[in-house]
Structure formats: C-alpha cells, structure tokens
Amino acid sequence: MTAEPPATDSSLPRDRPGGHGDHRPAAAGERVGPLGGLLLLVVGVTCLRLAQTGAYTSYVRGEMRIPLFATGALVALLGLVALASYVRSGGRAESGEHPDEHEHEHEHGHGRGFGGAPRVALLLVLPVAVVYLVGPPALGAFSASRAAVSVPPPRPVPFTPLSAGADGTVTVALDEAVERAYGGDTLSGHTLRLTGFVVDPDGRKLILTRFVIRCCAADAEPAAITLTLPANVSVPDENTWVTVEARWAGDAPPDGRPGFMASSLEVIEPPADPYET
Structure with a gap:
C-alpha cells in the first residue's frame, strides 16, 4: 500500500526569495x-x-x-x-x-x-x-583658560642635563620645560626656545600654553608657563602663536605654571602639528 504524501495547506505562505521562509543571508x-x-x-x-x-x-x-x-x-x-x-x-x-x-x-x-x-x-x-x-580648529586659548592645570607628578628618573646649541639656546617642548621646573635644577643657566600660544595677556605677563595629547584632542591637557616680557617686546594678542627665548625664574608655584623671563618673542604661524605628545 503506497503512502500518500501529507496534505498541504495552500493558505500557508510559501517560501520565496526575500520572504519569511527564505533563510538565505541577506546581501x-x-x-x-x-x-x-x-x-x-x-x-x-x-x-x-x-x-x-x-x-x-x-x-x-x-x-x-x-x-x-x-x-x-x-x-x-x-x-x-x-x-x-x-x-x-x-x-x-x-x-x-x-x-x-x-x-x-x-x-x-x-x-x-x-x-x-x-x-x-x-x-x-x-x-x-x-x-x-565648520572645520573646527585645534584647541586654543578658550579651552586652555577653562582647563585645569596641575603640578606634574615626580619623575621616577632624573632628567638628563640640557645641552645648548650653537646659538646658546636649547629648544625644549613646553611640557618638558614645565616638568623640568618641578623635577630638579636642570634649567638654571639655560636660555630655552619655547613655542606655544598666548593665553590671558595682562600687562607685561601672559600665559604661554600648549596642549599635550596622548591619543586625541579629547584627552588633551594644557602645559603652561607664566611668561614675563621685557619692556621692549610688544604683548601679542590672545591665541597668537609665538616662539620665545626665556630663562627659568627659579620658581615652582603650586598652580602648575612655573615662571620664565623672556628676552625675545617672535610671532609665528600656527604649527602644522599644534599638539605636543
């Protein structure tokens, strides 16, 4: 006796491409x-x-x-x-x-x-x-004036001595200058070349700042010094990028901004890479 095929309900939806019964992965x-x-x-x-x-x-x-x-x-x-x-x-x-x-x-x-x-x-x-x-620019004076500045933590190893170039100056990253000011007497007797942007110019003083990033601008932290200008140097506007030659004033204040005495200041274009790392 031959078994009859099971009856089908024509009312049930049949499988077709793109329907519920089609289990092929979608493109x-x-x-x-x-x-x-x-x-x-x-x-x-x-x-x-x-x-x-x-x-x-x-x-x-x-x-x-x-x-x-x-x-x-x-x-x-x-x-x-x-x-x-x-x-x-x-x-x-x-x-x-x-x-x-x-x-x-x-x-x-x-x-x-x-x-x-x-x-x-x-x-x-x-x-x-x-x-x-919009093309948002790099972080500048507005962000720096609202960011907290702290004293850098102690280094596990001392800094190596600085060595002046042929012009008698030492080019140093701004965050390194701050760390050296709090990490021992390695700045005394040296004229440093420092680059950053101007924040809060007031009289003959301004805050020279540059942001330091580890990965991206979201984790940026400002490195800053208090810079005193000589009488023959014009005070630049806020957010202006400058390169200065300056000497450490010998202080390490609790606000995280060591003092420097500038001997010259040059206004420059914003660098291609505005952050220190």
Whole structure:
C-alpha cells in the first residue's frame, strides 16, 4: 500500500526569495541599505580627506596619518560594496518590496530608519557635517583658560642635563620645560626656545600654553608657563602663536605654571602639528 504524501495547506505562505521562509543571508546592500552604504562612503572619504590635507592633526596625534588613511579606505570600500550589493539585489532593502515584510518589520525593524540604515547610523552625519561646514580648529586659548592645570607628578628618573646649541639656546617642548621646573635644577643657566600660544595677556605677563595629547584632542591637557616680557617686546594678542627665548625664574608655584623671563618673542604661524605628545 503506497503512502500518500501529507496534505498541504495552500493558505500557508510559501517560501520565496526575500520572504519569511527564505533563510538565505541577506546581501550587504540589503542589510545596510542605500543610505547606510552612502554614510559609510562619506565617512570613509572624510577620513581620507583629513589625512590627505593634514587637517587631522587638529584632532589626533601626528603619527595617526597612516592608520587614518587605512581606516578611511576600508570604510569607503565597505560603503561601495554595500551600494553595489544593493543595486545588484534589485533595490531590496530592509524596507523592501515584499508585502509580508510589514509584519517582519514590526518584529525586527524598529531600529531602522530611512533607506534601511539603522537610525543610530544617521548620527554619523553630524561629525561629517561639522568637519565640512565648520572645520573646527585645534584647541586654543578658550579651552586652555577653562582647563585645569596641575603640578606634574615626580619623575621616577632624573632628567638628563640640557645641552645648548650653537646659538646658546636649547629648544625644549613646553611640557618638558614645565616638568623640568618641578623635577630638579636642570634649567638654571639655560636660555630655552619655547613655542606655544598666548593665553590671558595682562600687562607685561601672559600665559604661554600648549596642549599635550596622548591619543586625541579629547584627552588633551594644557602645559603652561607664566611668561614675563621685557619692556621692549610688544604683548601679542590672545591665541597668537609665538616662539620665545626665556630663562627659568627659579620658581615652582603650586598652580602648575612655573615662571620664565623672556628676552625675545617672535610671532609665528600656527604649527602644522599644534599638539605636543
């Protein structure tokens, strides 16, 4: 006796591409959607642009150029792949064309926005728009005047002695000058060349400042000294970048800003890499 095949209910939905019964993985373009692919492409191109123009140094360390190039290229490539996959799939995205997907969207699609992209991905538009429309500069006097300055912690090993160049000066990073002022008598008798921007000029005094970053501008901390100018030197405006020749005044005050006496001051253009590391 031959067994009859089980009866089927014609009212049940049949499996078809893109339906609930189709368990094939969705293509990248369907998962991300056209807007998601476009966002990835724009973010990747923005990273490449920042790395190519050097504007990235306003936000991260100078040696991050190669990683930024690589990241931008990878993200842009992912965006292109997503867009190409979306086109090949015939324009099916998460918000697709199948009538039974409305119910599926109620189950799984609440996090999706326009064009099939996750709503949270739309936030990527904000930093991109800021970079292109505003182009925020590196941290300057406004941020420095509101940042806390502290005495540097003791060094585990003493500083090496300074050695003057042919012109009798020693070029020193501003944060190193601050650390040396609190870390022993290694500055006495030396004329230092220091570079930074002007904060709070008042009479013959100003605060010479430069931000130090470990990774990016988000963790920046100011290194600052109190600089006294001679009578024959004009006091520059706030936020002006300068290079000074100065000698340590021999003090190490509790506010974290050692005093220096300037002998010369030169106004300069903002450096390509505004941060010390």
